Amino acid sequence: MFSFNKRKKLPRDAAPLAQKLTKTRGSLFGGLVNLLQGRAIDEDLLEDLEAHLLMADVGVEVTTAVLSALRNSVDARRAADTNAVCAELHRILVDILIPCEAPLIVSDAQPFVILVTGVNGVGKTTTIGKIAQQLSQAGQSVLLAAGDTFRAAAVQQLAQWADRLDVPLVRQGDGADSASVIFDGLQAARARGVDVLIADTAGRLHTQDGLMAELQKIKRVLGKLDPDAPHETLLVVDGGTGQNAVNQTQQFHAQVGITGIAVTKLDGTAKGGVLFALAHRFGIPVRFIGVGESADDLRPFEAGAFVEALLGE
Amino acid sequence: MFESLTQRLGGALSRLRGQGRLSEDNIRDALREVRLALLEADVALPVVKEFIDLVRERALGQEVLKSLSPGQALVKIVHDALVEVMGQENQRLNLAAQPPAVVLMAGLQGAGKTTTAAKLARLLQDREKKKVMLASCDVYRPAAIEQLRTLAGQVGAHFHNSSSDDPVGIASEAVAQARKLHSDVLIVDTAGRLHVDAQMMDEIAAIDRAVNPVETLFVVDSMTGQDAANTAKAFGDALSLSGVILTKADGDARGGAALSVRRITGKPIKFLGVGEKIDALEPFHPDRLASRILGMGDVLSLVEEAEQKVDQAKAKKLAKKLKKGKGFDLTDLRDQFEQMQNMGGMASLLDKLPGGAALPAAAKVQLDDRQTARMIAIINAMTPQERRYPAVINGSRKRRIAAGSGVQVQDVNRLLKQHHQMGKMMKKMSKGKMANMMRGMRGQMPPGFG
Numbered sequence: 074m075f076s077f078n079k080r081k082k083l084p085r086d087a088a089p090l091a092q093k094l095t096k097t098r099g100s101l102f103g104g105l106v107n108l109l110q111g112r113a114i115d116e117d118l119l120e121d122l123e124a125h126l127l128m129a130d131v132g133v134e135v136t137t138a139v140l141s142a143l144r145n146s147v148d149a150r151r152a153a154d155t156n157a158v159c160a161e162l163h164r165i166l167v168d169i170l171i172p173c174e175a176p177l178i179v180s181d182a183q184p185f186v187i188l189v190t191g192v193n194g195v196g197k198t199t200t201i202g203k204i205a206q207q208l209s210q211a212g213q214s215v216l217l218a219a220g221d222t223f224r225a226a227a228v229q230q231l232a233q234w235a236d237r238l239d240v241p242l243v244r245q246g247d248g249a250d251s252a253s254v255i256f257d258g259l260q261a262a263r264a265r266g267v268d269v270l271i272a273d274t275a276g277r278l279h280t281q282d283g284l285m286a287e288l289q290k291i292k293r294v295l296g297k298l299d300p301d302a303p304h305e306t307l308l309v310v311d312g313g314t315g316q317n318a319v320n321q322t323q324q325f326h327a328q329v330g331i332t333g334i335a336v337t338k339l340d341g342t343a344k345g346g347v348l349f350a351l352a353h354r355f356g357i358p359v360r361f362i363g364v365g366e367s368a369d370d371l372r373p374f375e376a377g378a379f380v381e382a383l384l385g386e
Numbered sequence: 387m388f389e390s391l392t393q394r395l396g397g398a399l400s401r402l403r404g405q406g407r408l409s410e411d412n413i414r415d416a417l418r419e420v421r422l423a424l425l426e427a428d429v430a431l432p433v434v435k436e437f438i439d440l441v442r443e444r445a446l447g448q449e450v451l452k453s454l455s456p457g458q459a460l461v462k463i464v465h466d467a468l469v470e471v472m473g474q475e476n477q478r479l480n481l482a483a484q485p486p487a488v489v490l491m492a493g494l495q496g497a498g499k500t501t502t503a504a505k506l507a508r509l510l511q512d513r514e515k516k517k518v519m520l521a522s523c524d525v526y527r528p529a530a531i532e533q534l535r536t537l538a539g540q541v542g543a544h545f546h547n548s549s550s551d552d553p554v555g556i557a558s559e560a561v562a563q564a565r566k567l568h569s570d571v572l573i574v575d576t577a578g579r580l581h582v583d584a585q586m587m588d589e590i591a592a593i594d595r596a597v598n599p600v601e602t603l604f605v606v607d608s609m610t611g612q613d614a615a616n617t618a619k620a621f622g623d624a625l626s627l628s629g630v631i632l633t634k635a636d637g638d639a640r641g642g643a644a645l646s647v648r649r650i651t652g653k654p655i656k657f658l659g660v661g662e663k664i665d666a667l668e669p670f671h672p673d674r675l676a677s678r679i680l681g682m683g684d685v686l687s688l689v690e691e692a693e694q695k696v697d698q699a700k701a702k703k704l705a706k707k708l709k710k711g712k713g714f715d716l717t718d719l720r721d722q723f724e725q726m727q728n729m730g731g732m733a734s735l736l737d738k739l740p741g742g743a744a745l746p747a748a749a750k751v752q753l754d755d756r757q758t759a760r761m762i763a764i765i766n767a768m769t770p771q772e773r774r775y776p777a778v779i780n781g782s783r784k785r786r787i788a789a790g791s792g793v794q795v796q797d798v799n800r801l802l803k804q805h806h807q808m809g810k811m812m813k814k815m816s817k818g819k820m821a822n823m824m825r826g827m828r829g830q831m832p833p834g835f836g
Binding site for chain 1 (some may be wrong): 422425426427430431494495496498499527528529530532533534535536537540580581582607610611612616617634636637638639640642643656662756764813
């Protein structure tokens, strides 16, 4: 149909990520360059570096790998050159994340279906509101499907977003079958020639087999109308989560095939370092990072900016 | 994914064998392993350091008991220290105040404050026979107030309706209303807020002053990472916390955040949120969480789960039947299989056993829960008569049953043989007056399991 406006990236904001992540930088990594300044690369310093990475939730496995890579490459060069060491650390960290730097591209599927999943309380509904707002501003027509039929007032929460953004919402009552609501959503989106359908789902712990099967069912029924739907299965991860994010991603990925990750709540002191562990293990594209309350604060993920913000360059 | 601490320590401590005392030298590697285990469980680094110092102090010069290996001895020291640091068992809410006793909920966005507020209301109503009122000061998140109103309806608690959009105003109003309606307890839910948001932190401090709570509970997600230390500190500084509630503890997070928060706020962990149902709020047991953080399996929880999920009525009926000398028929066998499935199948049972998580992956593959489902299918394909008197099952019946359940005749034979053996075992047990069903656990496993 109206596909002339398609195949465009979500709007990027020019304001640097580093600016948004200053709090992050200030609290922990702020001292990193100072820490390195004028010090020889010895075991003491590596131990300090280790502490910094661990406290950012980077995790034992990746931290160990990063440090040994740093040790290897720095031994060969001039260990006293602080700038070279910083640059090397930066390179190693960026190398881990770069395969995941792939913003969400809304293809000309009619409609493009985004299924949003995640454990409880990570910010799925809020993230949907922000994505919808960005898409609308970019001139795409959006329809929301209130698939969280379990949590009290979750439908109302999404409905308020729909009102605020003036986008249509497909809903049934509380306790309705989630797959059925989302199926209705896809039918409605087709009938109205909407560009993008965003489907909310109830938060569920990845260890709940029954609830994970429900997600599979949602994918299955969407597939009946459009074999390619959902075009994006987004996993929302709370930026404050520790190593359990690895288990979450593993389970959701195994059950429904995650195609993109959104990391929320990075505007506090949480570093989101677990992203390194996720990138290292799964290599799933990171579509968005959430660094604040307004819609513009949901940004495309850029590996370089992320690492720079953390290292405080 | 995670190795258990015992296993981790195995290598580092093998050199200790034969040495009677733990010394600075011989435990250095082992303590490094403890450190890594705690970090993998998301305990905050400063807390880990402090804890390792404590363990080192305790361990030095300890004689290794004859019955324990040095590794086990150290694990015991670590475990005991964890339990101790984690604080006392089962702290209740202190509601001794002129009614209404006010409980204030605080925490980050998405920690689970609203759900927990409703769970708490239900617990106080059911167990302590309190008259509870709920009020929400979350004027920010869309439909947050609506959410608590709905939940209040579900638990049958009074909900304070307010038209105000001033959180402090709503809170004060609610106290007055609770007093007027003679509520025993008022639970005040607040909006999730970032600890670095000065304005919002001032707001909750103002709410705190306005309602003068007897309990100020910090709600924290058990999946939280290192940042738990920062947030706990900030909330602890802004409010005089009286306790902590750890939510979403029914997942597979190791829950190291609990130790961080406990250590940094110095306040007891009072409850664990363990599920989506409105009654899924449990008292906190430090020893269990210590085992979990260390990846040591959780036998107590397993036993409790067994008690909850095994159909007691059916188990009793079977015990009675066996006592009377009646045979253990195939319907009974099917019940056993179904109960095992209810408990999450073999793999989940094993994960909860100490060392079970450490079983090689290849061994776990053999514990295919589909086998159990297949056994049930075979029994379902039989006639009631065949289930009651398996002796009538001849070759032709076996072929029919195999076709009906989509298996080979050999599979049917294997099931019948297993049933026969179990029958013999049950008979022995009932003769020996040991109709204790748990004892039979090993025998109930399908072939290849045991």
